[in-house]
Every structure is written in C-alpha cells, then in structure tokens.
Amino acid sequence: MRKTSFVGWIEAVRGVDRLEADDMLAAFTQIKARHAGERLIFLPTAESIIRLVLDKREAFEAAGLEVPLVDKSLYERVSDKASFLELMAGVGMSLPPRIDRVVASDLPMVAKPFHEVSPRSGRKLYPELIFTEQALEAFLAGRGGEDYFFQRYLDGRSYYFLAFFPRSGEPTVRYQENLLQQPNGKSMLAARLCECPDPWSEQCLIRGFQSVGFFGFVMVELIEANGVFHLIEANPRLWGPFELAIKAGLRPEAIAGAAGHERGSKRALYLWTSGLALSLFAGGRPRRYPQYLRKLVSRPSALLGADIYLRMDTLRLLGHELKSALGLTIHQVRSRLSETNL
Structure with missing residues (x-):
C-alpha cells in the first residue's frame, strides 16, 4: 500500500x-x-x-x-480444513479421496493441515502439493506429518464460491473460474467471473453454513474432476482476488449492515501480471487450469485492462513488483555463473 x-x-x-x-x-x-x-x-x-x-x-x-x-470456535471449525470438510460431507458434498496409508503409488497427493497452527509446535501450517517420491520423503521427514492428513491431488477445473451470509435471510453468492495459479496452490494469477457451475453443490454449501449459524463472507474452492465437484477448502474472509468481487457487485460494507450488494458484471476478468512474472522468474511453474489459454486470449483487450495494478493509483506498485522479479532473475543468473566458475 x-x-x-x-x-x-x-x-x-x-x-x-x-x-x-x-x-x-x-x-x-x-x-x-x-x-x-x-x-x-x-x-x-x-x-x-x-x-x-x-x-x-x-x-x-x-x-x-x-x-x-461469528465466535472463535465456529470460525475455526470453518477455517480449519479437516473440520470444514467433515461438516460439508455431512450435507452431501463430495471430497477428494483421502489417503490413510501414504505410499508413493498414491502420488500425486496433497498434504493438508488439520489446523492452521500446529498444536505441537505453534507453527503456522500450509497445504503442500506433493508430486515426487523425493518430495514425499522430504515432507514426511521434515514437516511433522502428524499435523497433516492426505488427499489425492485432483486435476480439473477450479472454481471459487464466494458468499456473504447475513445474520438472517438468504446469502448473496458469486462465482469465479480460476485460470492460472502460483505454484504450490498459492495466489490466483488469472480468473474470470462465471455463472454457478453446479447448483447441487451450491445448495449443499448454503445448507451446511446455515446449519451452524455462520454469517459473514466466505470463499470456498471447488474442483470439478470427471464431472464431479469436489470440496477443497474454505477461507472465511473476503474473496482472495477482491477486485473480481467488487466487479461482481459485492460490497465489504455489507458485513456491518451498511450497504447492500449490487448486480454487478458477469464477465469480468482478473489478471496479476507482476505476480506471474515473480513466479516465473523465481523458477516456479504456475498451475494452468483447463481451457485457460482459450479463455484468456478470446478477449485480449479485456485481458489487458484486467490487470489489477495497471491503473494510475497503483502503477508504482506494478513497477516495483516487475523490478523485483527482474532483480530476482539477475541474482539467479549471477549465482549460476558463480557456481560454474567454481
């Protein structure tokens, strides 16, 4: 800022x-x-x-x-991955297959923490995508596998369900389809607003949240694989790429009852160019979701204007991030040259 x-x-x-x-x-x-x-x-x-x-x-x-x-206990129940998946499985949501005995033949897989903070070490925990035997061995040896459970890695179309649940009444719901993501499941680099991809999942999610009296903003990730929508996780907070939420007509003031939501756009795009550059120049390989390229290039003028920092009030930040990405690349090249000379 x-x-x-x-x-x-x-x-x-x-x-x-x-x-x-x-x-x-x-x-x-x-x-x-x-x-x-x-x-x-x-x-x-x-x-x-x-x-x-x-x-x-x-x-x-x-x-x-x-x-x-909501109170702390309910918030943690929704925010912690294991308890949230259990809650939504109870109302009919499909989950990625769980792996109880971890072996290399189950790769690729996802290690998910039971809690955001380890009750053993007090360390903040993050999901890990594991693709190779070496990565699995390293994870089990160094990350404290007892803090995690394991699920199969699903490759398919990714959606975010964003809902605002008022203290009473029906929620306001919007969706985005994710197109490009930073490595290891980090931030989204490109996305687009879309219609509800699966009414059955929407009704299950609404029923699950309302069954425990949840209110406020929440973002839920769904992966569609082989025609089935699988629940990945929930983030009870504002939408990650909130630029899209604003374009979709959602208003953060609604959490205090200060404003209602608007109809908003149905076709808006989101692009974080400097985030993509930082990922690529750091040697990472962004995750590309199905049909991402076709959807990005089908509206080139809209895509160009969708960059979140390509605006007068944030141009300086865009330049700073691109400069950081370039500096990271130069540092890597120099390190490799030094190693070669040795």
Missing part, C-alpha cells in the same frame, strides 16, 4: 513485524483517537489476523472496535 496512491490512508502501523495482540491494540488506539465518535469496524481480510482478533475479542471490542464475526 505504501507504493500506491492510497498511502495517505495509512493511519497506524504495527510496531513489530509479527502478529501480537498488544501491538495491534496500540495501533488501533491511535486510529480511534483520530476518529472519536465514529464506527470503527473490523474487516476480515486475512485469517491469521482474524484469529488473533477473535482470540482477544473482548479487548478489541472494549477498545471500541466492532467485530461483526
């Missing part, structure tokens, strides 16, 4: 480069002092921050912050 035109909107900065409740409360106190008498509402953008705020909810609310989220 410091490299955009929105830098002037920054009113407080954390004092330490890690998540600490007291540090965040101190930053919030600075903001509160400048906005006496105004509603200050927590916007759920990152799960690690959300969990911290929910863990210290009473302190944040006492300081004057509105936290319009």
